Amino acid sequence: MTALPSPYDAPELYDLVLSHFDDDLRFWFEEARRGGGPVLDVACGTGRVMLSLLDHGVDVDGVDLSGPMLERLRAKATSKGMAVRAALADMRDFTMPRRYARVFITFNGFAHCETVEDQLRCLRCCREHLEPGGALVVHMSYPAASYWVEPESERVLEAEVAHPASGHPVRMYDTRTKDPVAQRQHSIVEIEELDGAGASRGPTASRPTSAGCTASNSSCCCAAPASRAGRSRPAGSRSR
Amino acid sequence: MGTIDIQQYIDPEVYDLAYSWLTEDITFYVERAKQAGGPVLEVGCGTGRVLIPTLQAGGDIDGLDLHPGMLEVLRRKAAALGLTPRLVNADMRDFTMPRRYRLVTIPFRGFMHVLDTEGQLHTLRCCREHLESGGALVLNLFHPSFDRLVEPDGEERQEREFAHPETGLPVGVYARRWLDRVNQILRAEMEIRESDPRGYAGPSHTHRFALRWTYKAEMELLLQSAGFTRFEVAGGFDDRPLERDTDEMVWTAWRD
Numbered sequence: 001m002t003a004l005p006s007p008y009d010a011p012e013l014y015d016l017v018l019s020h021f022d023d024d025l026r027f028w029f030e031e032a033r034r035g036g037g038p039v040l041d042v043a044c045g046t047g048r049v050m051l052s053l054l055d056h057g058v059d060v061d062g063v064d065l066s067g068p069m070l071e072r073l074r075a076k077a078t079s080k081g082m083a084v085r086a087a088l089a090d091m092r093d094f095t096m097p098r099r100y101a102r103v104f105i106t107f108n109g110f111a112h113c114e115t116v117e118d119q120l121r122c123l124r125c126c127r128e129h130l131e132p133g134g135a136l137v138v139h140m141s142y143p144a145a146s147y148w149v150e151p152e153s154e155r156v157l158e159a160e161v162a163h164p165a166s167g168h169p170v171r172m173y174d175t176r177t178k179d180p181v182a183q184r185q186h187s188i189v190e191i192e193e194l195d196g197a198g199a200s201r202g203p204t205a206s207r208p209t210s211a212g213c214t215a216s217n218s219s220c221c222c223a224a225p226a227s228r229a230g231r232s233r234p235a236g237s238r239s240r
Numbered sequence: 241m242g243t244i245d246i247q248q249y250i251d252p253e254v255y256d257l258a259y260s261w262l263t264e265d266i267t268f269y270v271e272r273a274k275q276a277g278g279p280v281l282e283v284g285c286g287t288g289r290v291l292i293p294t295l296q297a298g299g300d301i302d303g304l305d306l307h308p309g310m311l312e313v314l315r316r317k318a319a320a321l322g323l324t325p326r327l328v329n330a331d332m333r334d335f336t337m338p339r340r341y342r343l344v345t346i347p348f349r350g351f352m353h354v355l356d357t358e359g360q361l362h363t364l365r366c367c368r369e370h371l372e373s374g375g376a377l378v379l380n381l382f383h384p385s386f387d388r389l390v391e392p393d394g395e396e397r398q399e400r401e402f403a404h405p406e407t408g409l410p411v412g413v414y415a416r417r418w419l420d421r422v423n424q425i426l427r428a429e430m431e432i433r434e435s436d437p438r439g440y441a442g443p444s445h446t447h448r449f450a451l452r453w454t455y456k457a458e459m460e461l462l463l464q465s466a467g468f469t470r471f472e473v474a475g476g477f478d479d480r481p482l483e484r485d486t487d488e489m490v491w492t493a494w495r496d
Binding site: 148 | 421
């Protein structure tokens, strides 16, 4: 399982199935405005939230652990003629040259901290980056009890979108196993593109159309259900 | 901190009957008291289900409980055995005893009567302050069972049936539960139904209580915040590892 790639190594696929998710953008913009100062987006990824904030004139920096995700963020920003300040760093241990009115951890990003120690390190690090009076704002799905008793190891269709070029369906599946005592979810995420007849086309030359992934023993991967938003769901289901 | 409601709590005169089937933890706590090598404080000692066997095993144990009726039953039972334990009617979140202990215990999920984080921290800090250096706090609480958490609210189900310890007649325990899944609070109504020798319904006793459940990682944070630097958890009284959501969490936390 550890040999599987991370979905964060396939940022184009990540964007393909998740970039349409925009329910939270207004919330983050309002929160940034309330802060009235610079914002730090921790685990900014390919910039789904960060680029939207920049678009609306917010002074926002980003931090992410994934090089490929940041590369894609920069490419997207460049194509829009925008400059981004984003640092490759661990959310548990980062240093930015300035302090912020708001620090955001969006879209269940905090769930990547798998232990109490990781959680505390992350929260402390975020706190240190706040101006006095500033606020850390975290979005986490609350774990419904029903989430914990879902059948184990079933491949669940989490999202389906039409491929922008071919029009073929692109589907994201998540196969989850859980440790209820450790409150941890382990996901295998697969993204595949179907052909016109509905069969899986498998990887294409231009872009891999399926990606399996795992994050060591963890809640992670980009298991972001379109029907129940969240990059990972240690925190359970959420209806939209 | 909220109030702990004892008005609707189980009638102390019925308590020993209701839990006569529960003996697994007594051996564990008596053994811990014997190993402690010094004075013991039992927080939430109730009618002495654990405290009296500990005294009988030669333990130097004091008791504390919020419920005066429970302590009355305990005094009466102890007196009948010629024992005079030091008992204090106090709240586990804020008490002061005149001495320090090698061991402080909160058996049988007593800690779960505290329904908010502030109260939990007060309780743990207060217990810690009453420990000698090197002494330990030992408490047990259930890990939330997720199959339980998805059960519909308010449905009556039979919890268990056991033989009356004196008459041998069947006693049934029925429960209805309502869950606040965000605040982790379980409210329960329990009915204990005795039967008469002809097999008809006998006396019935209804009581209500509320418990707050806590997760493993949350408990670690609570213990740390209360000043404990060293602690461990088992998944039962037999010292097996905590692995399943249906396990009992048995915590030991040391004051260094």
